[in-house]
Amino acid sequence: MTEALRLDRQVCFALYSASRAATAVYRPLLEDLGLTYPQYLVMLVLWESEPKGVKELGEELGLDSGTLSPLLKRLEAMGFVERRRSGEDERRVAVHLAPAGRALSSKAGRIPQHLADAAGLSAEELEQLRTTLERLTEALHRSH
Amino acid sequence: MTEALRLDRQVCFALYSASRAATAVYRPLLEDLGLTYPQYLVMLVLWESEPKGVKELGEELGLDSGTLSPLLKRLEAMGFVERRRSGEDERRVAVHLAPAGRALSSKAGRIPQHLADAAGLSAEELEQLRTTLERLTEALHRSH
DNA sequence: GCCGTATAAGTTGTGCACAATTGAATTGTG
């Protein structure tokens, strides 16, 4: 077969594998909080600043309402967020932190360090990896 | 909030975003072949060497039978592979390339180059990214 | 003020991921 198609040479597969391996490391930690990884991402955004509309959440995470609407419904059912129709624009839904959701933030503090420890890379390598990935993501988005 | 939790600093999110951006670039190309990205990965493995058992496919891709069984059933329904119960060990299912699946390989040849072009990184940077990601994946798997 | 267009969120349907379980076939050990 064509050399280009060899699986072990593909950056794409390396990304896919690394991403799944990283969420697999997070999974048991997040299970303690009662969150999945995408739910955790939403909470991260809200811990930085809230309330946020579904659209703004989607822009920051690269997810659409098809993914976010049911996810937010689950977060609300678990008591971590509240969704309120905006008064001034009835189309918008503002996602607020509920008290239990706010409280979760302190329990989550140690999670990123855990990945850094498990990564087997130096802090500089991790930092360089992150910036390279961000440049890559940017370029891939621009390409279509 | 804790600085460590800032979304924009997290390698994990960078991985997750980059992986989804990469498959998004592949998606329209693979659509021409009638494949999804995970289906394409299975075909890549089979183009290298076939037949393969479900278990071997799973080990190479890091997927379990819960993911692969229905995926292979769809590949078979599309005429790209054939699944045959092994005679000598009735538990095993050998996945063979069907003629249409073999033929697909030539149409797939240009796909990896397309990602490389869209990546906005030099060949050396891509190569270094790939090896860093592989080391990372290895370390993450070892960590639990 | 009306109406076409745009926008926000939700819904539906398909296909992964992954945990947990099941069922059938094989292997190891007494």
Place this chain on the structure above:
DNA sequence: CACAATTCAATTGTGCACAACTTATACGGC
């Protein structure tokens, strides 16, 4: 040989991703 433990694939159930569509609200031009 018997039978417990193991292995392999499939199944079930949950939760993303993402495309396509729907519904409701807002806005802009006339």
